[in-house]
Amino acid sequence: MFHSLRQHFTWPPSPPLIAVIITVVLALWLLIGDKQSARETPPGEQVKPQQGLSEVEVRWSEATSVPREQLVQGSITAWQQVDVRAQVAGRVEQLLKQQGDEVAVGAALLKLSDEGRSQKLAQMRADVRLRQKELEGGRTLTADKLISQTELVRLESELARAQAELAAAELAADYSQPKAPFNGRVDRRYVEVGQLVQPGEILMTVVDASRVRVSGQVPQLQAGEIRPGQRATIKLLDGREMAGQVQFVSLAADPATRSFYVEVQAANPELWRVAGASATLRIQQESVSAHRVSPALLSLNAEGGLGVHVVNENSEAVFNPVQVVSIEGNGAIVAGLPERVRIITQGAGFVRPGQQVDLREAAE
Numbered sequence: 461m462f463h464s465l466r467q468h469f470t471w472p473p474s475p476p477l478i479a480v481i482i483t484v485v486l487a488l489w490l491l492i493g494d495k496q497s498a499r500e501t502p503p504g505e506q507v508k509p510q511q512g513l514s515e516v517e518v519r520w521s522e523a524t525s526v527p528r529e530q531l532v533q534g535s536i537t538a539w540q541q542v543d544v545r546a547q548v549a550g551r552v553e554q555l556l557k558q559q560g561d562e563v564a565v566g567a568a569l570l571k572l573s574d575e576g577r578s579q580k581l582a583q584m585r586a587d588v589r590l591r592q593k594e595l596e597g598g599r600t601l602t603a604d605k606l607i608s609q610t611e612l613v614r615l616e617s618e619l620a621r622a623q624a625e626l627a628a629a630e631l632a633a634d635y636s637q638p639k640a641p642f643n644g645r646v647d648r649r650y651v652e653v654g655q656l657v658q659p660g661e662i663l664m665t666v667v668d669a670s671r672v673r674v675s676g677q678v679p680q681l682q683a684g685e686i687r688p689g690q691r692a693t694i695k696l697l698d699g700r701e702m703a704g705q706v707q708f709v710s711l712a713a714d715p716a717t718r719s720f721y722v723e724v725q726a727a728n729p730e731l732w733r734v735a736g737a738s739a740t741l742r743i744q745q746e747s748v749s750a751h752r753v754s755p756a757l758l759s760l761n762a763e764g765g766l767g768v769h770v771v772n773e774n775s776e777a778v779f780n781p782v783q784v785v786s787i788e789g790n791g792a793i794v795a796g797l798p799e800r801v802r803i804i805t806q807g808a809g810f811v812r813p814g815q816q817v818d819l820r821e822a823a824e
Contacts, residue, residue, distance in 0.1 A: 516807035534676030563640040584626035591619035644668035677719035769808035
């Protein structure tokens with residue numbers, strides 16, 4: 461066997477073989493040395509490639525004084541409206557007022573049959589006169605000590621009873637001619653001549669529409685900004701408008717809607733037929749410093765707050781909360797921004813609040 465190996469490997473080795481051996485040894489040495497160096501030497505700090513600032517387009521915006529108004533959907537009612545009802549039974553003998561007639565307070569509207577009320581009134585008047593004479597005689601006899609004090613008190617009681625019955629008879633006789641409770645117009649008539657009516661039955665409806673009330677519900681977030689005395693515009697469905705004033709705002713919210721009742725009063729000198737109709741209330745409020753922005757620039761933050769992205773004096777993007785005052789055809793009127801501010805018009809979606817940005821002025 462050794463003899464066979466000696467035939468394949470001769471000593472000393474040939475120069476080509478020596479070169480191969482040296483090459484293998486150097487390769488092993490380099491490999492082992494690199495691994496050892498990697499174990500003993502920590503890696504150097506990695507240098508991140510420098511990134512440029514995000515570019516955004518901005519425009520300067522100046523605040524202006526904008527009048528505010530609160531829109532409320534409401535319903536219109538006449539200033540006064542009363543159903544005149546029968547207070548005694550009787551038959552309608554005469555209609556003194558017709559539908560549409562103007563009436564003054566206290567004016568008789570119709571006449572009911574007497575039903576013996578005038579006779580009862582005359583009897584009660586006579587009874588009162590009798591009781592008065594009896595009491596006068598009793599006082600004379602008491603002074604002469606001919607009757608007791610008890611008898612005198614009885615006579616006084618009889619007079620008081622007669623006077624009470626007289627007052628009731630006078631009232632019943634007065635009820636035979638129902639009267640207008642205030643100045644206005646007869647809006648409806650529900651009876652005819654000859655008709656028998658009973659107490660509580662509606663005879664006529666009297667309406668005072670020289671003024672109107674407009675009532676509505678205000679959301680709880682805006683209720684604190686509405687106060688009595690504020691001017692209001694009442695816009696009717698046909699486009700006509702009436703000038704009014706806030707008269708009342710409730711102190712407690714409706715438990716069902718969590719909104720507050722508001723009432724506006726307005727003059728109606730032309731007697732427009734608007735009672736019972738619906739209308740839009742535009743309640744004027746104090747002016748506010750606001751900016752006009754495109755609705756597309758409004759966005760929500762993580763908490764759901766509405767705002768606009770702006771750039772501060774340090775060229776940093778900032779999310780500025782705003783409140784929408786009104787929405788118009790060509791933009792939104794928002795409050796809450798500084799008097800003069802740079803608003804990001806393009807690129808706001810690619811920057812974070814607090815991130816420094818590169819500015820580019822928007823074209824006019």
